[in-house]
Amino acid sequence: MSGKLMKLTIHVWRQANKGAEGAMKSYVVENVSEHMSFLEMMDTLNEQIQAKGEEPVAFDHDCREGICGMCSMVINGIPHGGHRGVTTCQLHMRHFKDGDEIYVEPWRAQAFPVLRDLVVDRSAFDRIIAKGGYVSVNTGGAPDANALPIPKKEADLAMDAAQCIGCGACVAACKNASAMLFVAAKASHLGHLPQGQPEQLDRVKNMAMQMDAEGFGNCSNLSQCEAVCPKEIPVRVIAEFNRDLIKAQFKG
Amino acid sequence: MAEALELKRESTGDTLIGSLMKFATSSVGSKVVMALTGLGLWLFVIAHLAGNLTAFAGKETFNHYAEALKGNPPLLWGVRIALILGFPIHILAAINTSMRNRAARPVAYAFEPRTEATAASKSMILTGLLVLAYFAFHLAHFTWHITGPQPTTLLPNGSYDAYSMLVMGFQQPIISLTYIVAQVLLAAHLSHGIYSLFQHLGLWGAKWTPFLKNASLAIGYGLCAAFASIPLAVMLGFIKP
Numbered sequence: 001m002s003g004k005l006m007k008l009t010i011h012v013w014r015q016a017n018k019g020a021e022g023a024m025k026s027y028v029v030e031n032v033s034e035h036m037s038f039l040e041m042m043d044t045l046n047e048q049i050q051a052k053g054e055e056p057v058a059f060d061h062d063c064r065e066g067i068c069g070m071c072s073m074v075i076n077g078i079p080h081g082g083h084r085g086v087t088t089c090q091l092h093m094r095h096f097k098d099g100d101e102i103y104v105e106p107w108r109a110q111a112f113p114v115l116r117d118l119v120v121d122r123s124a125f126d127r128i129i130a131k132g133g134y135v136s137v138n139t140g141g142a143p144d145a146n147a148l149p150i151p152k153k154e155a156d157l158a159m160d161a162a163q164c165i166g167c168g169a170c171v172a173a174c175k176n177a178s179a180m181l182f183v184a185a186k187a188s189h190l191g192h193l194p195q196g197q198p199e200q201l202d203r204v205k206n207m208a209m210q211m212d213a214e215g216f217g218n219c220s221n222l223s224q225c226e227a228v229c230p231k232e233i234p235v236r237v238i239a240e241f242n243r244d245l246i247k248a249q250f251k252g
Numbered sequence: 253m254a255e256a257l258e259l260k261r262e263s264t265g266d267t268l269i270g271s272l273m274k275f276a277t278s279s280v281g282s283k284v285v286m287a288l289t290g291l292g293l294w295l296f297v298i299a300h301l302a303g304n305l306t307a308f309a310g311k312e313t314f315n316h317y318a319e320a321l322k323g324n325p326p327l328l329w330g331v332r333i334a335l336i337l338g339f340p341i342h343i344l345a346a347i348n349t350s351m352r353n354r355a356a357r358p359v360a361y362a363f364e365p366r367t368e369a370t371a372a373s374k375s376m377i378l379t380g381l382l383v384l385a386y387f388a389f390h391l392a393h394f395t396w397h398i399t400g401p402q403p404t405t406l407l408p409n410g411s412y413d414a415y416s417m418l419v420m421g422f423q424q425p426i427i428s429l430t431y432i433v434a435q436v437l438l439a440a441h442l443s444h445g446i447y448s449l450f451q452h453l454g455l456w457g458a459k460w461t462p463f464l465k466n467a468s469l470a471i472g473y474g475l476c477a478a479f480a481s482i483p484l485a486v487m488l489g490f491i492k493p
Contacts, residue, residue: 011362011363013362024362074361074363074365076363076366077361077363077364077365077366078365078366082366103362103363105361105362105363108357108359108360108361109356109357110355110356110357110358111356173365173367175353175357175369175374176349176352176353176356176357177353177356177357178279178353178356180280208278208279208280209278211279212278212279215355215356216279216356217279217349217352217353217355217356217357218279218280218282218283218349218352218353219279219280219283219451219452220353220373220376220448221373221444221447221448221451221452222367222369222373222374223369224367224368224369227367227368235451236456236461238451239450239451239454239455239456239461240454240456241280241454242280242283242284242451242452242453242454243453243454243455243456244454245275245280245281245454246284246453246454249271249272249275249281250268
């Protein structure tokens with residue numbers, strides 16, 4: 001890789017396993033190209049750590065093209081590093097300069113226990129989805145896609161929310177570690193479509209119940225989630241979720 | 253759908269009241285409770301301000317307003333009971349949510365996150381507690397008459413001279429200053445609270461919400477300025493004894 005080469009100091013959370021005590025540890029990483037992604041910088045760091053015979057830093061990653069939601073690093077206090085609409089894998093090192101000190105931490109939430117270093121267990125999200133983030137499909141022939149008219153405006157609102165990749169940055173950014181943006185996005189995505197409407201009130205009730213059971217915090221309307229969301233999901237979905245949940249108390 | 257049916261009232265056997273009570277202690281529900289009580293307290297603040305501003309119309313009007321209020325026990329006690337219930341419920345909901353919030357992030361970040369969120373929105377508990385502390389002092393002075401300077405003589409018609417008490421109180425800089433500081437704290441609380449309560453009640457609109465964000469700032473600090481105008485007017489001599 002060509003381009004400017006940088007030398008950086010990385011302060012990273014090291015934790016051997018779920019039960020172990022963790023701590024921040026500092027490393028110097030050399031030969032970081034400005035064209036690298038943040039994850040490639042972490043790969044470079046790991047190569048240099050391994051060359052010294054140490055354990056590399058464990059972190060989640062998969063598609064590296066911003067669509068899978070696996071990468072999950074809080075970079076200098078901001079999930080995914082603070083560039084609008086960008087996941088950690090799409091964050092480029094050109095945003096940093098030679099000699100920078102960078103703090104890299106895992107998502108911090110009671111509901112997201114650290115498994116190792118920067119890897120957290122996000123299965124709490126899966127359990128919330130299992131409670132209502134789906135539509136029940138009865139057997140029979142698949143209906144013709146165009147047979148069900150959906151207004152463009154509603155389809156757009158549903159698509160805004162459907163972009164959620166479930167990375168959990170909203171939880172990591174929230175001062176209360178609240179999962180409201182995630183949960184509400186899933187409910188909004190289905191609630192704006194005719195296929196999701198019959199079950200909407202049960203859906204919000206059950207998802208909210210599971211969200212509480214997992215130990216996420218409350219929404220304080222600071223919109224920190226919206227600011228870091230790599231898919232730029234608006235806090236509108238939270239208001240919709242609140243409204244549906246209030247309605248569900250009387251109709252459910 | 254076995255799981256989803258579990259919360260339906262017909263399957264849990266809960267009454268409507270029972271299920272609403274459960275909701276009121278849940279994370280979203282306690283915020284709804286906080287929003288509703290907050291809305292009530294906000295409306296009280298507006299009505300209270302409207303009454304206070306009669307001080308600008310002079311001693312007679314203000315005392316007439318004070319007497320009319322005292323002479324209308326259903327209204328007076330209706331509001332008092334609403335406050336006696338509304339305040340603790342608002343605070344209990346706040347305690348419930350902040351305890352849950354604290355438990356939700358047991359390990360703090362090593363790097364203090366930079367955020368665009370306003371200081372007011374991040375210190376709702378603090379401003380709320382300080383306003384509450386001031387509220388106790390305020391009641392002791394203006395309602396219970398146990399602190400602050402109090403007029404020694406009654407009005408010719410035998411009523412309490414509320415106007416003189418107000419002027420005598422605000423002529424003392426320390427009382428005026430405390431009052432104004434409390435109003436600024438209340439304004440900070442309202443500047444986030446008003447926007448927030450509509451969000452918790454699900455009242456979102458593409459045009460309405462951005463307007464509301466600015467409006468809650470304007471309303472919060474506008475109310476503060478209107479309240480603070482009274483002690484300032486007393487100290488500057490516009491409201492005379």
